[in-house]
Amino acid sequence: MNKAVTILEVKDVKKAYGQVEVLHGVTFDIADGQRVALTGPSGSGKSTLLNCLCGIEPIDSGFIKVNGQVFAQSSRRELERVRRESIGYVFQAFHLLPTLTALENIELPGQLIAMPTKERKERARHLLEAVGLSPRARHRPDTLSGGERQRVALARAVMHHPRLILADEPTGSLDSASGKRVLDLLETLSRELSIALLLVTHDLHSTRICERSISIRDGRITG
Template sequence: MKALQVSNVTKSYDKDPVLRGVSFSLETGERAALMGPSGSGKSTLLNCIGGIDRPDEGEIVIQGQSLKGLDETELCHMRRVMVSTVFQFFHLLPTLSAAENIEFPLQLSGMSDSDRRSLLPELIKEVGLSHRSHAMPHELSGGEMQRVAIARALAIRPKLILADEPTGNLDSTTGEVILDLLEAVSERHGIAMLVVTHSPGVTRICSRTLEMRDGVLVEQSELAV
C-alpha cells in the first residue's frame, strides 16, 4: 500500500491558481524532497496533504485513506494518527516543557497514562534529549528544538511525516545532524517522508526529488542514496 497518493490536485486562492494538477506518490518508508522556488506552491501542497487546507479538485490518499469528503473532525483524527509535520521554525508550544511537547499528541490521541509513561522516555532517548527533557523551549538551542519537534512528530508513529524546511533555521552542522536523525527514524520505523526544501544538501537523505514550478510538478528524478 502506498503511504501517499496525490492525484491531479488543484487549488486556487481568489481565482489565482496555486496548484495545477499535481500528481505523485510515496511508498511506505520512502523519502522524497519537494523543491522549487518561493511561491511555487510547495507549502500549499503540504497543507493540503496535512489536511490543513482542502484541494479544489483531485484526491489525496494516505495509507489507503482518501481525504476527500472527510469533515473537519475526521481530518483532525487523520492528523492525530497518520500524519505528522516538522516545521522550519519548530513550532513548539512555548508553555510546555520538551517532554510535555512530545507527550502532547499522545494525550490528544487519548493514549492511557501508563502507555504514555512507557513510551515517552523511549521517544526522548531516540532523539538524544534525555538530559534536556524538562527544559522549556526558550531554554533549548535550535537543534534541540528541532529534535523535540521530530520526537513529537514520531510520537504517534505516523505513516507519513511532512517536513517543511526542517533545517532552514539551523546552522549547517546542526542541520546535518537533524537530517541524519530524520533519516534514521524513517528507516527505523518505515515512515514515508516528504521534505520541502530549498537546500540541495537535504536531498542526500531522499531517494528522489520532486520539482515544482508555478503550481505544476515539472520534474521527478530518482537519486542514488
C-alpha cells in the first residue's frame, strides 16, 4: 500500500440518460488501500456512478482513471480486462453463479486471469477460510444463507488481486447480524490485502469501516 498512489481518479464526470442528467460533474479520488464510503439518498446517482466507474456505462464528459487506465480512450475489450484484473465487485444481490460451488465461485476470477492452478486453488481455499466458510466449500449458493452468500461474494471479489473493490449496498439484503459480519470482513480484507474500497451505501452505520466519506446528492458531490 502506497498512500501516495491514486488508485481511482474521477474528474468532472457528467452523465445523462436522454434528457435527464444524472451526474453533474463528479470529482473525487481514492488512494491506494484507502476505504471510502459513498453515501446518498435513492436516485442520487450512486448506482450510475458505480457503473461508470467499472466501465459498464460510458460517460458523456469528464475523466475516469482506474489503476492507471484511462477509460475514455479504452475499447470495450480493454474495459473488460480492467474489470477482470483490477476491480472487484460486491453486489447487493450477491450474484453468485448457481451451478458453481462456493469454492468454485471464488476461484472463477482467478481462472479468468489465468492464475496458475496450484496458486489459484490455494488462494481460493485460503480466502474461503478467511471468510469463515471452509466447511461450505462444496455447497451451492441455493443451500447457503444470505450472509453466507455475501461472504462468498466477498472472497470472490478479492480473489484476483484487484486494486479496487466496488461494493454496492453489500448489506442491503442482509439482517443486521450478518450485515455486521460482512462489513467487518470487508474491512479486514481491504486492510490486510491492501485493496482500496469504495463502499456505496445509504446506511450511515456502514460507513464506520471507512476512513473517509463522500456524499452525493442529485448527481453532485456534496461532502
